[in-house]
Amino acid sequence: xxxxxxxIALGIGAAVTLAxxxxxxxxxxxxxxxxxxxxxxxxxxxxxxxxxxxxxxxxAAFYGIGAYTAGLLALHGWPPLIxxxxxxxxxxxxxxxxxxxxxxxxxxxLAFATLAMxxxxxxxxxxxxxxxxxxxxQGIPQLSLGxxxxxxxxxxxxxxWIALAGVVLTARNVIQSRPGRALRALATSEVAAESAGIPVxxxxxxxxxxxxxxxxxxxGIYAFYLGYVSPGSFPxxxxxxxxxxxxxxxxxxxxxxxxxxxxxxLLVQLLNQLGTRxxxxxxxxxxxxxxxxxxxxIAVVLYLPRGIVxxxxxLRRRADS
Amino acid sequence: MSDFLxxxxxxxxxxxxxxxxxxxxxxxxxVTGVVNxxxxxxxxxxxxxxxxxxxxGLPHGAAELAGVAIxxxxxxxxGLAAVGRRGTTPQSALIVTLGVGILAYAVEIxxxxxxxxxxxxxxxxxxxxxxxxxxxxxxxxxxxxxxxAALALFFARTDRGKALTACASDPYGARxxxxxxxxxxxxxxxxxxxxxxxxxxxxxxxxxxxFDSDVALIVNGxxxxxxxxxxRPGPALAGGLLLGVAEALVAxxxxxxxxxxxxxxxxxxxxxxxxxxxxxxxxxTV
Numbered sequence: 001x002x003x004x005x006x007x008i009a010l011g012i013g014a015a016v017t018l019a020x021x022x023x024x025x026x027x028x029x030x031x032x033x034x035x036x037x038x039x040x041x042x043x044x045x046x047x048x049x050x051x052x053x054x055x056x057x058x059x060a061a062f063y064g065i066g067a068y069t070a071g072l073l074a075l076h077g078w079p080p081l082i083x084x085x086x087x088x089x090x091x092x093x094x095x096x097x098x099x100x101x102x103x104x105x106x107x108x109x110l111a112f113a114t115l116a117m118x119x120x121x122x123x124x125x126x127x128x129x130x131x132x133x134x135x136x137x138q139g140i141p142q143l144s145l146g147x148x149x150x151x152x153x154x155x156x157x158x159x160x161w162i163a164l165a166g167v168v169l170t171a172r173n174v175i176q177s178r179p180g181r182a183l184r185a186l187a188t189s190e191v192a193a194e195s196a197g198i199p200v201x202x203x204x205x206x207x208x209x210x211x212x213x214x215x216x217x218x219x220g221i222y223a224f225y226l227g228y229v230s231p232g233s234f235p236x237x238x239x240x241x242x243x244x245x246x247x248x249x250x251x252x253x254x255x256x257x258x259x260x261x262x263x264x265x266l267l268v269q270l271l272n273q274l275g276t277r278x279x280x281x282x283x284x285x286x287x288x289x290x291x292x293x294x295x296x297x298i299a300v301v302l303y304l305p306r307g308i309v310x311x312x313x314x315l316r317r318r319a320d321s
Numbered sequence: 322m323s324d325f326l327x328x329x330x331x332x333x334x335x336x337x338x339x340x341x342x343x344x345x346x347x348x349x350x351x352v353t354g355v356v357n358x359x360x361x362x363x364x365x366x367x368x369x370x371x372x373x374x375x376x377x378g379l380p381h382g383a384a385e386l387a388g389v390a391i392x393x394x395x396x397x398x399x400g401l402a403a404v405g406r407r408g409t410t411p412q413s414a415l416i417v418t419l420g421v422g423i424l425a426y427a428v429e430i431x432x433x434x435x436x437x438x439x440x441x442x443x444x445x446x447x448x449x450x451x452x453x454x455x456x457x458x459x460x461x462x463x464x465x466x467x468x469x470a471a472l473a474l475f476f477a478r479t480d481r482g483k484a485l486t487a488c489a490s491d492p493y494g495a496r497x498x499x500x501x502x503x504x505x506x507x508x509x510x511x512x513x514x515x516x517x518x519x520x521x522x523x524x525x526x527x528x529x530x531x532f533d534s535d536v537a538l539i540v541n542g543x544x545x546x547x548x549x550x551x552x553r554p555g556p557a558l559a560g561g562l563l564l565g566v567a568e569a570l571v572a573x574x575x576x577x578x579x580x581x582x583x584x585x586x587x588x589x590x591x592x593x594x595x596x597x598x599x600x601x602x603x604x605x606t607v
Binding site for chain 2: 101102104105107108112116120127240244247291293294301302
């Protein structure tokens with residue numbers, strides 16, 4: 001694709017996604033919002049997995065940290081905007097602190113370590129009275145900006161859109177900058193990158209914190225949108241789901257993360273609607289969504305190891321030449 | 322004092338379960354280089370199958386064997402998905418086993434529902450010095466001891482065991498001397514499935530399991546296996562026992578809610594300690 005067609009495609013994509021909330025009904029609007037929030041997380045995870053070469057099975061923990069930060073601040077009378085700003089900062093800070101020991105690990109060790117991190121945080125949230133224990137935080141007020149109240153699904157759809165756009169822009173700029181090239185180098189070989197003078201440890205930690213910050217931002221919006229967070233809102237399967245979406249779309253590409261998230265979320269929603277019809281056993285929706293996650297993940301890893309979007313791009317290139 | 326003794330015994334039994342799971346992880350990892358995320362799924366499948374078999378009127382023993390047999394088949398299928406396709410790297414294989422674990426959720430919920438299930442183990446208990454020890458605990462400990470002894474003999478004394486180890490240390494060299502690496506990998510997965518299955522049928526009477534029990538089980542199994550660097554069964558056994566006893570003591574004297582955190586923090590500490598001591602260069606020679 002040339003630069004111009006890419007710009008046009010981008011413009012059309014933005015216009016369509018901006019117009020969509022106007023025509024969606026309330027059920028579809030909530031899917032739109034959750035899809036957008038998920039995409040914010042997966043763009044960050046895609047950078048972490050694709051560029052820093054690190055697998056995180058605990059990304060939902062940072063989503064949760066953001067949600068709890070925003071929720072707790074709002075419940076203690078702070079202006080919602082402060083909560084929304086603090087959510088990504090708290091998640092990124094947590095990632096910086098936890099990342100110092102955790103990022104000494106790599107490969108399957110890091111995968112298990114991030115999983116363990118999420119389990120520990122969930123267990124802490126479950127047992128702390130000030131975090132609401134297993135019941136969680138209830139009655140989180142609506143997001144507001146001065147006298148402007150965000151009390152409709154539509155307004156949250158646009159908040160989500162703006163947040164996602166900001167995240168995509170940030171990620172794109174980071175990838176195209178000098179640190180972005182350094183990150184690609186360290187994903188291939190840490191030793192080679194290190195000997196070329198790249199501060200490997202610092203860069204990995206920065207991407208880890210950045211991806212956590214994205215997740216925290218999404219979590220903050222989620223807390224205001226639903227008005228309720230509990231440890232049960234952030235299960236391990238949520239983290240696994242993020243990994244599935246990133247792998248399906250293609251590691252290390254922003255568009256891959258967006259496409260993977262949209263494809264998996266919409267497919268699961270579609271099957272959910274089929275599964276909740278009358279006369280269908282109650283266990284069917286969960287069975288179907290697990291099966292979708294699993295089959296997509298296995299098929300893509302085995303047959304399209306670089307993900308759907310990069311595979312389509314190279315197919316196009318081959319057709320063009 | 323008798324409290325202490327019963328906590329320790331309880332912990333040893335649970336720890337033997339962790340160690341059996343860990344032994345499956347170790348068997349698969351030392352042969353194929355793959356960390357099998359679906360390892361605890363074998364235990365869940367075996368436990369649930371044994372429960373259903375007992376419900377259908379099969380006697381104890383036969384029901385447990387049926388559970389382990391299903392776990393062996395699950396192991397073989399997992400192996401086919403993870404290493405059956407040539408050129409799958411261990412990293413990709415880890416993600417594939419994660420996928421197999423989720424796929425198993427779908428199958429398990431469709432067959433057994435999403436509620437925890439259990440079945441009665443050996444009834445009665447043994448009285449030793451004023452402490453009552455359930456026979457089931459002793460059974461778990463005894464079976465685990467026998468399995469670990471058999472594993473050690475298998476890897477050290479039999480041709481098949483040595484061939485498996487050869488694949489682990491140098492797949493290319495193993496192929497040169499005529500060892501079918503893919504076949505050995507599948508054998509390792511089947512063996513790993515069986516070991517996970519044994520853990521499952523032994524532990525289910527102690528704590529009810531449901532489809533998503535595998536997360537807690539795999540984390541504990543991995544924590545035990547990591548003590549031996551995922552390659553040696555001996556330290557994995559020690560690690561499992563240590564974890565089991567530590568968790569039982571924390572649950573007994575402190576707060577049961579904190580028992581998994583102990584395992585997790587211990588696992589993180591050991592992994593980071595090992596990582597700090599091993600230079601990066603060693604790990605990249607692939």
